Amino acid sequence: HTVPHAGEFGYETWDRTESYGANCWSGMALDEVRGIAYLTTGGPKPNFIGVGHRGQNLFANCLIALDARTGRRLWHFQEIRHDLWDLDVPAPPNLATITREGRRVDVVAACSKIGNTLLLDRVTGKPVFPFQLRRAPTSTVLGEQSWPYQPDVQQPEPFCRQEFTAADLTDRTEEAESWAETWFRSATTGWFLPCTEGRANLFWNIDGGAEWTGACVDPDTGRLYVTANHVGWLISLFRDGDPPDDPRLPKTAGQLVYESTCAQCHATNRMGIATAPPLRGLRFRVDDAFVTNQVRLGKNAMPAHPDMAESDLKALVDFLMWRDRPVPPLPQKPERPRYGMTGYPKFYDYEGYPANKPPWGTLNCIDLNTGKLLWKVPHGEYPELAERGVRKTGTENYGGPIVTAGGLVFCAGTRDNLIRA
Incomplete structure (x- = not known):
């Protein structure tokens, strides 16, 4: 064997x-x-x-x-x-x-x-x-x-x-x-x-x-x-503690902002495309201030969005952090977290x-x-x-x-x- x-x-x-x-x-x-x-x-x-x-x-x-x-x-x-x-x-x-x-x-x-x-x-x-x-x-x-x-x-x-x-x-x-x-x-x-x-x-x-x-x-x-x-x-790689999206639920305001502003680079499933990183499991890695700063100022190939309405930005952050829809209880910190990867982009x-x-x-x-x-x-x-x-x-x-x-x-x-x- x-x-x-x-x-x-x-x-x-x-x-x-x-x-x-x-x-x-x-x-x-x-x-x-x-x-x-x-x-x-x-x-x-x-x-x-x-x-x-x-x-x-x-x-x-x-x-x-x-x-x-x-x-x-x-x-x-x-x-x-x-x-x-x-x-x-x-x-x-x-x-x-x-x-x-x-x-x-x-x-x-x-x-x-x-x-x-x-x-x-x-x-x-x-x-x-x-x-x-x-x-x-x-x-x-x-x-x-x-x-x-x-x-x-x-x-x-x-x-x-x-x-x-x-x-x-x-x-x-x-x-x-x-x-x-x-x-x-x-x-x-x-x-x-x-x-x-x-x-x-x-x-x-x-x-x-x-x-x-x-x-x-x-x-x-x-x-x-x-x-x-x-x-x-x-x-x-990303730490994937997020559950699958439930297609039966109506789209939230933050999801609509994400699909119109972010999905082109980060994919509709938030798995990322090429060097655009995955955004699943984001709540386990960063805080609200980090996300807000990235969206406002941009970084490397990511464009800045200084003119995004404050209400849209808050809705987007809530969507990425899983605060705008039901989410299972957070697990205790495991010794071996579950990770995913974003595919094989050349x-x-x-x-x-x-x-x-x-x-x-x-x-x-x-x-x-x-x-x-x-x-x-x-x-x-x-x-x-x-x-x-x-x-x-x-x-x-x-x-x-x-x-x-x-x-x-x-x-x-x-x-x-x-x-x-």
Whole structure:
């Protein structure tokens, strides 16, 4: 069981009120001679919210070796501990034989969403290159216990950026750059920074890096080829102690103000859109003065409303704080509050293109013998941008490569619907 049952190894790595996930997305690889099956697993669920499954969470985010005859676990190797970012190991494993220090070594490789290549001895499960961990930021979410260390891999060289910075923002046009800078300032960013309440966290790789389609390896050279996406995502958490809206009740004055003034950015269900934060559970996070100040003065991309009538503002605050309609009694402060998230908005600019600098998709070549990233090239184009002279941007792509004995690599899955060699 990739989420261990009672009495099984790893059971104690889940401090559980909920425990699921750790699924194998994309299939296995088989060493027929040794009778060993290799599989990769996704993260624990729900994504981004770990208060109900605190701990290391074996065997999520792992490359696992099983005795194919008995199903017995031979070894496992975990990349991310207590994954709070939906950074699975989604790709099927690749089997290869490489040369290290003058001897041939049978290895298994698995590419991850964050852009690492897990390269392990097929028999022992030991890393071919040193696997380093680094101190990671601590979550500020009530009830969450983020894992203190996360992977900081140097070899094989990562094929993706792993921390979103201001230097990554698009400069495609002045308008796109200004738009991206505004949203960037309103978000949190950082290397393995956990999501926070009420403010979007901007990070890479929810759709890869590598994806389900995986990589291919040239058995003669030990070179691995893998496609990757390079697009940011904006993930917001909120403490959701609010009950569902009752459609049988008539709309209140504050609800009408909200729908005409706020819903365009924060959604009619108050779940938020893109970096506009969710407003459900607001009464647990802020007071009336905070809401009033935000509405009157605005902040970052939120416009100010200095001319809103005082009666409308009071009605709006009462609506957001659940004072204008029946509400169940407030629960006692729980040790593990219930959280929600606002969906999976990608960090796109105002024209619908990624709001980070290209390339937005690449084909990458890694020499497994040395761990060197030999090259990466943009993969795909947006035809309409190419017509305007903006070429070789790469696009999001969901097609795995194939390598031939003649040294050709074929790849597809891009926005322009082309197969490239």
